[in-house]
Amino acid sequence: MFLKICLIKRKNITFAENFNTRNGMNKDISTEEKIKAAALQLFYKKGYAGTKTRDIADEAGINIALLNYYFRSKEKLFEIIMEETLHRIFRGVSALFDRKDLSIMEKLEGIACSYIDSLAENPNLPLFVLSEIQADATGFVKKNAFIQNFFKDKFGMDSAFMQEIKTEFNVDNPLQIVINLVALSVFPFVARPMFAILTNMNEEEMKQFMENRKKLIPKWIKCMLES
């Protein structure tokens, strides 16, 4: 009963309204956003099971009850964050692929750059997404069905992009190349925690290392395509 009322209430108040009326013109971040920001950091680092609602509340500087007041449950909060995360990832790639003025090589370069830039800001993101899928693949598919269609559209065997690669270069399986591109861009971030331990690199060295790859990866991919 309580929950039903609560949710109906909140439906009438969009975030924008709340933001402008209640808290008075961006004065400080809304509670809802504070919770989401805290939850995101913790989920990214410790995963769903490893993150406790009390930790989120502490990190956000609020009461546990507020978390449920705004998001109903830990699981719902998680779903929202996962969904926003996925959209953030795919939106960037999507925009790049819709541009008609870029050649294949330019698009490949663009992917590497945009991945590295955005992951530099969220280094824990890819490992978070991948391990949650590993933990519960069926649940993930059920909740994020859109992804399959998206991928089929852009990277399916008979998509424009894949056909172009196949004809322009003489490659058997373009999927191998696409995987390589993502591997070279994303893996250093996935392996970053281990990499940091092994190499004793500091923050700055690590950043420079990744930065260098933005120019190197397209070179490597090009030489794969032409070999």
Add this chain to the structure above:
Amino acid sequence: MFLKICLIKRKNITFAENFNTRNGMNKDISTEEKIKAAALQLFYKKGYAGTKTRDIADEAGINIALLNYYFRSKEKLFEIIMEETLHRIFRGVSALFDRKDLSIMEKLEGIACSYIDSLAENPNLPLFVLSEIQADATGFVKKNAFIQNFFKDKFGMDSAFMQEIKTEFNVDNPLQIVINLVALSVFPFVARPMFAILTNMNEEEMKQFMENRKKLIPKWIKCMLES
């Protein structure tokens, strides 16, 4: 008190003795191994926090108390599995690197092959290791300090191998190449759950895809080194 006695007791019985006397000549797998096997599968898939002792017990077909009888706690069991996992990973690479009869390219080829072969049998392994490090890097380092020295020995900037690469080929940072080798070999397994969802590949197609890479990766690496 109970625990102390329990542990002291168990120290006098090595696994081999137990195996041959108690259960009579390999007749069936020892309880200890059954628990470890079940725990490994679950830890690999769901991570430390996501795996419940009751699930391990169910999977192994035993009582929860037995888990603590043999391993004292969930955490100790986890540490054992993590340690064995790490040793399994590094032992293979180590053996390869100690061979004097192989050229650099042969070693690089060997790494790709051995990674792909062993990960084909434990596809969930890399994501497990990497995400546990992400969840608690300091704890990991404390418990597995040997890794740092190992890596410094084999892949440190002034190790024989790295120096060889630097002189034989004209590469600025050999670490970039090593990371690429690992990325190309390991990433497909890390991304496997997502990859499976996106491409709708079945088990057999996936296996063939990975198998093909064993020959492709050395080719790609070679062309990176020579470009």
Add this chain to the structure above:
DNA sequence: CATAAATTTAATCGAATGATTAATGAAAAG
């Protein structure tokens, strides 16, 4: 066989965890 030791089980304890309630404080509306 009888006794001791090792293994296994059922029952349960205490702490942690997700969620809820009822009360309080703050802001908006009339």
Add this chain to the structure above:
DNA sequence: CTTTTCATTAATCATTCGATTAAATTTATG
């Protein structure tokens, strides 16, 4: 100013979870 609505808190409930105990069963030993 009063009333209503929304936001926040402290306290607490119900479950889950890791761990332990004491008893039962099995296996080894003299």
